[in-house]
Amino acid sequence: MKLGRRDFLQQAAWAGVGATLAGSAAECKAAVFGFGSSTQTAMGMRCKPLDAVRVGVIGLGMRGPGAVQTYSNIPGAQVVALSDLIQERADRQKKWLKEKGKPDAAVYAGSEDAWKKLCESDQVNLVHVTTPWLLHTPMALYAMQCGKHVAVEVPAALTVDECWSLVETSEKTRCHCMMLENCCYGESEMFALMLCRKGVLGDLVHGEGAYLHDLRDLKFNTSGYQDMWRIKYSQAHTGNPYPMHGMGPVCQYMDINRGDRFEYLTSVSSGQFGLTQFAIDKFGKNSAEAKQAYKLGDMNTTVIKTYRGRTIMVQHNTTSPRPYSRINTISGTKGILTDYPLRVALSPKSHDWMKDEELAALKAKYIHPLWDKNGESAKKAGGHGGMDYLLLLRLSYCLQNGLPLDIDVYDTALWSSVVELSERSVLKRGGSIDVPDFTRGGWKTAEPLGIVEVR
Amino acid sequence: MKLGRRDFLQQAAWAGVGATLAGSAAECKAAVFGFGSSTQTAMGMRCKPLDAVRVGVIGLGMRGPGAVQTYSNIPGAQVVALSDLIQERADRQKKWLKEKGKPDAAVYAGSEDAWKKLCESDQVNLVHVTTPWLLHTPMALYAMQCGKHVAVEVPAALTVDECWSLVETSEKTRCHCMMLENCCYGESEMFALMLCRKGVLGDLVHGEGAYLHDLRDLKFNTSGYQDMWRIKYSQAHTGNPYPMHGMGPVCQYMDINRGDRFEYLTSVSSGQFGLTQFAIDKFGKNSAEAKQAYKLGDMNTTVIKTYRGRTIMVQHNTTSPRPYSRINTISGTKGILTDYPLRVALSPKSHDWMKDEELAALKAKYIHPLWDKNGESAKKAGGHGGMDYLLLLRLSYCLQNGLPLDIDVYDTALWSSVVELSERSVLKRGGSIDVPDFTRGGWKTAEPLGIVEVR
Numbered sequence: 001m002k003l004g005r006r007d008f009l010q011q012a013a014w015a016g017v018g019a020t021l022a023g024s025a026a027e028c029k030a031a032v033f034g035f036g037s038s039t040q041t042a043m044g045m046r047c048k049p050l051d052a053v054r055v056g057v058i059g060l061g062m063r064g065p066g067a068v069q070t071y072s073n074i075p076g077a078q079v080v081a082l083s084d085l086i087q088e089r090a091d092r093q094k095k096w097l098k099e100k101g102k103p104d105a106a107v108y109a110g111s112e113d114a115w116k117k118l119c120e121s122d123q124v125n126l127v128h129v130t131t132p133w134l135l136h137t138p139m140a141l142y143a144m145q146c147g148k149h150v151a152v153e154v155p156a157a158l159t160v161d162e163c164w165s166l167v168e169t170s171e172k173t174r175c176h177c178m179m180l181e182n183c184c185y186g187e188s189e190m191f192a193l194m195l196c197r198k199g200v201l202g203d204l205v206h207g208e209g210a211y212l213h214d215l216r217d218l219k220f221n222t223s224g225y226q227d228m229w230r231i232k233y234s235q236a237h238t239g240n241p242y243p244m245h246g247m248g249p250v251c252q253y254m255d256i257n258r259g260d261r262f263e264y265l266t267s268v269s270s271g272q273f274g275l276t277q278f279a280i281d282k283f284g285k286n287s288a289e290a291k292q293a294y295k296l297g298d299m300n301t302t303v304i305k306t307y308r309g310r311t312i313m314v315q316h317n318t319t320s321p322r323p324y325s326r327i328n329t330i331s332g333t334k335g336i337l338t339d340y341p342l343r344v345a346l347s348p349k350s351h352d353w354m355k356d357e358e359l360a361a362l363k364a365k366y367i368h369p370l371w372d373k374n375g376e377s378a379k380k381a382g383g384h385g386g387m388d389y390l391l392l393l394r395l396s397y398c399l400q401n402g403l404p405l406d407i408d409v410y411d412t413a414l415w416s417s418v419v420e421l422s423e424r425s426v427l428k429r430g431g432s433i434d435v436p437d438f439t440r441g442g443w444k445t446a447e448p449l450g451i452v453e454v455r
Numbered sequence: 456m457k458l459g460r461r462d463f464l465q466q467a468a469w470a471g472v473g474a475t476l477a478g479s480a481a482e483c484k485a486a487v488f489g490f491g492s493s494t495q496t497a498m499g500m501r502c503k504p505l506d507a508v509r510v511g512v513i514g515l516g517m518r519g520p521g522a523v524q525t526y527s528n529i530p531g532a533q534v535v536a537l538s539d540l541i542q543e544r545a546d547r548q549k550k551w552l553k554e555k556g557k558p559d560a561a562v563y564a565g566s567e568d569a570w571k572k573l574c575e576s577d578q579v580n581l582v583h584v585t586t587p588w589l590l591h592t593p594m595a596l597y598a599m600q601c602g603k604h605v606a607v608e609v610p611a612a613l614t615v616d617e618c619w620s621l622v623e624t625s626e627k628t629r630c631h632c633m634m635l636e637n638c639c640y641g642e643s644e645m646f647a648l649m650l651c652r653k654g655v656l657g658d659l660v661h662g663e664g665a666y667l668h669d670l671r672d673l674k675f676n677t678s679g680y681q682d683m684w685r686i687k688y689s690q691a692h693t694g695n696p697y698p699m700h701g702m703g704p705v706c707q708y709m710d711i712n713r714g715d716r717f718e719y720l721t722s723v724s725s726g727q728f729g730l731t732q733f734a735i736d737k738f739g740k741n742s743a744e745a746k747q748a749y750k751l752g753d754m755n756t757t758v759i760k761t762y763r764g765r766t767i768m769v770q771h772n773t774t775s776p777r778p779y780s781r782i783n784t785i786s787g788t789k790g791i792l793t794d795y796p797l798r799v800a801l802s803p804k805s806h807d808w809m810k811d812e813e814l815a816a817l818k819a820k821y822i823h824p825l826w827d828k829n830g831e832s833a834k835k836a837g838g839h840g841g842m843d844y845l846l847l848l849r850l851s852y853c854l855q856n857g858l859p860l861d862i863d864v865y866d867t868a869l870w871s872s873v874v875e876l877s878e879r880s881v882l883k884r885g886g887s888i889d890v891p892d893f894t895r896g897g898w899k900t901a902e903p904l905g906i907v908e909v910r
Contacts, residue, residue: 205728205775206754214806266721266885271764273660277788299661299786301768303756303885309726313756313768320660321805322791331754333732336777350776351669430721430758432885 026174028147042171042409043257043442047149049402053395056081056124056148058115058139059131060089061226063153066383067128068093070392072100073381077396083108083118085226115139119146126399128180129153132229133241137162144175151178151395154244155416160436163413167438170409178395178405179412181248182383183326185390187375189249190368192330192337196253197448198366200346202334204254209246210315210327216278219318220289231275234296238269239423240316243302244415246326247314248407253330254310257410258446262435265304265418267425269297274319302422304435314418370394406449413438481629483602497626497864498712498897502604504857508850511536511579511603513570513594514586515544516681518608521838522583523548525847527555528836532851538563538573540681570594574601581854583635584608587684588696592617599630606633606850609699610871615891618868622893625864633850633860634867636703637838638781640845642830644704645823647785647792651708652903653821655801657789659709664701665770665782671733674773675744686730689751693724694878695771698757699870701781702769703862708785709765712865713901717890720759720873722880724752729774757877759890769873825849861904868893 027048055071057064057079064084071077079097082090082105090109097105106121108114119127119142127143129136129152137157143150156179157163170177183189195201218224219231233241254260272294279289298319304312315327328339335346343353344362354362370390371378378386378393398405417436425433437443482503510526512519512534519539526532534552537545537560545564552560561578563569574582574597582598584591584607592612598605611634612618625632638644650656673679674686688696709715727749734744753774759767770782783794790801798808799817809817825845826833833841833848853860872891880888892898 202732203728205725206756206772264884266723266758266887268721268758268760268766268887270660270760270766273658273764273788277657297764297766299766301758301766303721303723303758305723305725305885309728309752311723311725311752311754311756317661317786320786320791321789321800321802322786323800323806323808331772331775331777333728334776336775345776345778347776351778353778428887429719430760430885430887432721432723432883432887 028149028173028175040171041440041442042167042174043439043446044404045170045174045176045408046402046404047174047176047399050125050399053077053126053399054080054124055126055128056083056118056121057093057128057130058083058118059129059135060084060093062224063130064089065093065096066388067130067392068096070381070383070388072097072102073377073389074392074396076400077392078103079105080123081106081108081118081121083115085109085112085114116142119143119148124148126151132226133158133233134229137166140177141165141169144169144173144177147173147175149176149399151180152412153180155179155242155419156412157416157419158241159420160417163417163438164436167409167413176399176405177409177412178407179244179415180391181244181407181415182387182391183245184249184252184407185370185387185394186249187371187385187387188328188339188342190371191363191366192249192328193252194366194368195335195337195344196330196332200335200366201330201332201337202347204310204330204332206311206313206329206331207250207253208313208327208329209248209250210317210325211242211245212315212317212322212325212327214321214324215318216274219275220279220282231294234275234294234319235292236295237423238295238297238300239267239419239426240300240302240314241296241419242316242318243314243418243422246328247312247418248411248415249328250312250330251411251415252406252449254306254312255448256306257414257439257443258448259443260306260308260310261437261439261443262414263305263307264432264434265302265421265425266430266432267300267302267422268430269426270299272297272319274298274321278319297426300422300426302418302425304418410438410442483604483628483630495626496895496897497622497629498894498901499859500625500629500631500863501857501859502629502631502854505580505854508532508581508854509535509579510581510583511538511573511576512548512583512585513538513573514584514590515539515548517679518585519544520548520551521843522585522847523551525836525838525844527552527557528832528844529848529851531855532847533558534560535578536561536563536573536576538570540564540567540569571597574598574603579603581606587681588613588688589684592621595632596620596624599624599628599632602628602630604631604633604854606635607867608635610634610697610874611867612871612874613696614875615872618872618893619891622864622868631854631860632864632867633862634699634870635846636699636862636870637842637846638700639704639707639862640825640842640849641704642826642840642842643783643794643797645826646818646821647704647783648707649821649823650790650792650799651785651787655790655821656785656787656792657802659765659785659787661766661768661784661786662705662708663768663782663784664703664705665772665780666697666700667770667772667777667780667782669776669779670773671729674730675734675737689730689749689774690747691750692878693750693752693755694722694874694881695755695757695769696751696874697771697773698769698873698877701783702767702873703866703870704783705767705785706866706870707861707904709761709767710903711761712869712894712898713903714898715761715763715765716892716894716898717869718760718762719887719889720757720876720880721885721887722755722757722877723885724881725754727752727774729753729776733774752881755877755881757873757880759873865893865897
């Protein structure tokens, strides 16, 4: 992109900020539509505290309305702008806010470019993206280029190039880019994080996470995903398109990007059986749905090796009939936690799972402070058992206090990169693929995430 | 090997048998210490029925005594010979048999070659091998060369070359070679096999099996494995040295070698943490045990792809503190079964696991006939919950009735080959490895194992 004079001046100013404020609070406030080759890291980046979090939500189909409603319960946060391709969806949320007695929200809707106006609005300082997958990165990039922090739904990116563009843009604009991995805030996941941080499980060796969720009905539902984008993705891609719900929490347990990093991965997908069988049963064997080819294998299993010798097994299956699970297993030299249902075994009694009362005592002892303080509000607010609420509560708190985010742009990029890397490995018959180091060596010296601070 | 005249005549005689009795009962009766390049398949091989199964057991340390005692409960089976490196171990079993009022058993013991005499004995028609892993294949080969059927403990072989030698020797000698994969006879596994055979789970898509068994204490126990062979193996090898307890049953669910076959696999191991930490805690950080290097990673995860597009995830971990599990998962287009604890979910109610009473009804409806008829005797006989008894009951029945074995030499070879193939993949950073077709194309036309016949 060609730089205008205004852009050039802004870029120069940020270079100055970078030089003088390294390690101090960066500002994220102005538009950048072109920038140079600054490589200042955004690891541990602290930005100028926001007096209030003024959110613009893009995408008000499936996940957006829940975000609007959750923000309405978060201290210091306010939804000030709404955008959707479809005017009526935005208007409905505007009306909902009004009925709740909240300040008026601006609406940018009804056209394919309407969301850009939201990003450009002076009223917004956090752009929240809940659109179809393919739009996540373009919208996140534009928001940061407009000087806005961005919170983007999973997966934040679909290709390694997109992941790098998120990293580079966050580094240069000094705007946060956080993937909205709500499962990192689940009650069991935060309990597991505490056990890991407190050394209860010893040195960590192996973790497992998954997204096992039968979505066949929803994928074939014409009033589900906008323009049926999700089943179209299943027609075009294999691998694991959605690895982070199970993998993200395990990365936090293992301090990935903060003392360890992914070295390589290997990925194998089964054939596709589920969608076709479902289509035959629902629409008949001569239906377009039954005759359509789908590339996405029913079960993808990816195994990741880290530099410190740990392994992570990650699975994805949205097309087989089975109960929901994210697996959520973490195993160390002193014990193991697994989930669905939640179980813990600790040395020297690790040959058996703990009895219910022992587990209850352990949960009480190692409850995460975020859950301890806000668990009741979280469960009342709802949203996947309260984790949506805690995710936005914590994001808002960090932005208002100028803290680094729990899931930074490097986590966002790394976790998203598995989308393309797993597909490449599957297409190589499970051949192993090196994982890029988005931190450019920063993982070696970064501080562990630690117990996240409490609000 | 150079052929003597006697060997040549024998070989010629077998070639004749092969030509005239193809598809009929083969004989396994004479010594072959050299043979040519016959490639007659042993798939579905039926041998001349034995009037009685006269067993010689080699290896009376850890697993052998249980086998001796189990055979004593099996109709038509008799332990006629005993062998061990250590005379006293063999004598102890001889005495036990005598006390039980059983006929006298010959003892071949006290030297490294004593077991060969057992193989050569005219009194024996089945050699049962329960020695350290490294001895399994040499003993199995010699037994077949002596014209004896052989039942060999897991893993039957440690290298792909050994696997081929078992296949070729069984084909040429027309003697059975069955790996003693007792877990194929577990109550849950045989229930799962029934669900698969009866189509209750639909088309099979993905399976999982494992050997997750904390053996650290036993590995470091000087009076455990003979000459501590198992920890020595951990010092020398990585990969999955023991894949079949979980994988074998899944192969039977999926009719591997009988309509489908392994295409390739990929395998990743974590680093080794558990043995060293255990040695430090038990022997001190300056002990030889703590300073020793161990190649075997704590957690190995192997993913296998089949020609028909199914995947099998196989894990091995004997050095992390965690409760025992073989996972035992099988997932299809109509439902899923998993274990530890046993659960089933079936369409259209597959979003939840069945309630206890529903599961009990399903178990009653689909109980495997072998368990239905012999479950009480099996549990009374003991041995891993009765499965050891059913394994030997069924083996003896097939030999007495001239039936093909449930686990034939091709299963024995394929399942064992994962030992070397997984290690090769691990050493290639998870690179994928093609799996040999030990059936040489026979899998394409072989009949499914079906519901095993009942006795």
